[in-house]
Amino acid sequence: MAQGLRVGVLGATGAVGTEILGILAQRSLPIADLRLLASPRSAGQTLTFAGTPLPVQAVSAETLQGLDLILASAGASVSRQWLPIAVQAGAIAIDNSSAYRMEANVPLVVPEVNPQDLKDHQGIIANPNCTTILMTVALWPLHQVRPIRRIIAATYQSASGAGAKAMQELKDQALDILKGNPPRTAAFPYPLAFNLFPHNSPLNDQGYCQEEMKMINETRKIFHTPDLRLSATCVRVPVLRAHSEALNVEFFEPFPLAEARNLLQQAAGVAFVEDWERNYFPMPLEATGKDPVFVGRLRQDLSEPNALELWLCGDQIRKGAALNAVQIAESLIAQGLI
Amino acid sequence: MAQGLRVGVLGATGAVGTEILGILAQRSLPIADLRLLASPRSAGQTLTFAGTPLPVQAVSAETLQGLDLILASAGASVSRQWLPIAVQAGAIAIDNSSAYRMEANVPLVVPEVNPQDLKDHQGIIANPNCTTILMTVALWPLHQVRPIRRIIAATYQSASGAGAKAMQELKDQALDILKGNPPRTAAFPYPLAFNLFPHNSPLNDQGYCQEEMKMINETRKIFHTPDLRLSATCVRVPVLRAHSEALNVEFFEPFPLAEARNLLQQAAGVAFVEDWERNYFPMPLEATGKDPVFVGRLRQDLSEPNALELWLCGDQIRKGAALNAVQIAESLIAQGLI
Structure with a gap:
């Protein structure tokens, strides 16, 4: 050494x-x-x-x-x-x-x-797994202070998760479609350009795909919370290399919004991005090639006093x-x- | 007449x-x-x-x-x-x-x-509103039989919601990016091609955008359930004209999966599309130009005995x-x- x-x-x-x-x-x-x-x-x-x-x-x-x-x-x-x-x-x-x-x-x-x-x-x-890394970086600062009871995640996952070939395929398909030609598929089972589809990893008997089970099981292991309640819907979207996630996070008690915002603004690995005036929040194109997990649109869930909603983007190849x-x-x- | x-x-x-x-x-x-x-x-x-x-x-x-x-x-x-x-x-x-x-x-x-x-x-x-129509067509057959307690929605909304100009802008931006040029924006505040962003409608003091409040308030009115608990995250995605939605739907009691599937297979306005072998579910490209709301990926939520997860796509201009x-x-x- x-x-x-x-x-x-x-x-x-x-x-x-x-x-x-x-x-x-x-x-x-x-x-x-x-x-x-x-x-x-x-x-x-x-x-x-x-x-x-x-x-x-x-x-x-x-x-x-x-x-x-x-x-x-x-x-x-x-x-x-x-x-x-x-x-x-x-x-x-x-x-x-x-x-x-x-x-x-x-x-x-x-x-x-x-x-x-x-x-x-x-x-x-x-x-x-990439989606798990991005989510745990964003939620750990909150979970440490007030434990999480349940997470409902919906993901918006880029082509890069399937490798360099999939990224090229997305670009080729977009050009095919713009020229009026049928899009060709090889890396993915269905066209991704101007389209999206539930994550193409194998499904288990309960109807969850492998990617969703990774989010559930890996988050439990990383957080040392084997009983953490978590459901996820993982979706491939026509984005090149940064993932996004919409997270509904329920705690065992109300989490004051200002406190949560303050924790995320100071959190290691997090860039907290919110400009409510401009309706400007994290976007995958801007997260591309960057190190942090970009978190924003932190809101009190109007349907549940103990829950917050938040939005994140992160470079799948880099921090992911x-x-x-x-x-x-x-x-x-x-x-x-x- | x-x-x-x-x-x-x-x-x-x-x-x-x-x-x-x-x-x-x-x-x-x-x-x-x-x-x-x-x-x-x-x-x-x-x-x-x-x-x-x-x-x-x-x-x-x-x-x-x-x-x-x-x-x-x-x-x-x-x-x-x-x-x-x-x-x-x-x-x-x-x-x-x-x-x-x-x-x-x-x-x-x-x-x-x-x-x-x-x-x-x-x-x-x-x-x-388009997202509300698609969601209510899919959830009404279930809600009639066992009332819904709470919905958590994440949307994947196409460019068409912002009109014909926005659809053309998405195509122009994709071509710009494929040619290595910076994408031009006019209909949307940020580039949509190979990108996505939280819905660009005005935000209220609670951090919900107009589109999300429409889903909440309109669904309550249509279902005649003024107290229905509902939260939503609405997101624009680079798709031309069909919306998708990931819905976590909690009932007051467990909803047997087979019963829910059966109800949706018979529901007016719904095309129930599931091929678990092929990992084939509703996709916006295939919903484009079609009348039904395409519903599938119906699953028992592993995190909550009373909840189901489902996925839908529908043509935003047509049924929406x-x-x-x-x-x-x-x-x-x-x-x-x-």
Whole structure:
């Protein structure tokens, strides 16, 4: 650590991987050596880190040797295959996939919320789902002061959650439709341009999709509230890379609006954006490429004295994935855990 | 009435007005004479009704004489100015604007829900707000059987709610952005293409926008439940002309899912669309140009035994405005009120 960390990035060529490289170049994580890893298919490419070209190597037992830290964003099956090997070889793994999130011995961490959970890690640390990260950053400052009883969430999720191909598909579809041609679909089952649809992740027997169950189960784990009541409707919208969420949040007692506003204005990781005169609140286009979770339109719910309504936007690739992973690494250092 | 109705369409050149003409041509309202009215600015244009060119006349005390029925969709101030004159001259007015909706002596009607309220009309009948129409068509079949305690709504509203100019603006902005140019805004305060934002109607002191208050107040009036608890977050999304809504609906007792599904499958004005295998549910692109309110993704709320979650889409210009107005006229005839 004195000489800096030997860091691997697995899935370096993907949407989240390339964002991780950009964030590592901007921030102050001490890096002695950076190794870019990807599937054999992507190996041989060259990426740029802080102005320096670096080769992308195929992930293997050999290329996973000699790392202190590995940041993985190559999907659940890749993580399951390679992260135990990386940990065995001495690395701490921060995994952006869903592979390990709900395992009891794996901390699931949003650094603004539960950094102390990192102390219990056994090699693998999970980065939560993007919608969950954005919601927990916004609600933790309130939940700490007056516990939440129930959350009803409706999401407005961008194409980027399905990767770089989905973002390009949205743009191609928009152009198709504007030219009067039928939109082509590949990354998504249905056209997304000038359309929207319930989140296309697998549905369970209760009619909840995987994305909704992630919000429910991951929030409970991060908040250490296994009984938290939460329902969600997750929807894909034709936005490129920032998610939005409409949250109805019921507490066990009334939450004075001014107090809630004050807490959110001071909260770590939150940019509180409200201009009631201009009807100006967080928007995904303005959250794109930014670090904070943008929160606003905080209102007393007129239908329930104990509930507040709020609205948020956050960059899905950045705080929803890459930035949170890098912040976990920073928190490990700050806590002397690496 | 034996020879058919003398019908005026006020605001004939607008997005809703032209849709009304199309619907009148498709359906069986007995029309003896059709008069197209608009502002002096639009007068002189020619529109086509059922293959026949018709002139657009400037609205005036003279051109409002001799009508049995007037369908108005020219905005609240135009309705306030001209509808009392039309009624004075003998017409029944069906007004698509918000001008008269909350007045005690004006029926606010969704024909699938409260057609009996038409009996009390005093000349003016109000067509509800689009989001309210879609929601009440979907929820009335349930509310009739087990009363609703509380609704939490999040909307995904298309550009068409702001008129034909807003629809064109969305397309122009999308092309601007795809070409790498900054999007131009005029109809909306912020870019809508590849973006979204809380509904741009005026905000009240409690932080609710006009659109949200319409959903609350109009639903209470239509359902005759002045104490119904309802909160809403209304959001503009980059979709051209169909609205979507995520509704969390709490009843006073548990509502068995199979019973709710059965009621919705048989409900007037509802097309129940669910294919859980394909993750296929209502989508705004598919609701466009169609008459029904498309309802699906009906689920037991995992956070509340007495609540259901459901999802709907409906054509904002059609059932959300023009079709509902024509159906009110049809209901007047069926009830012998005109």
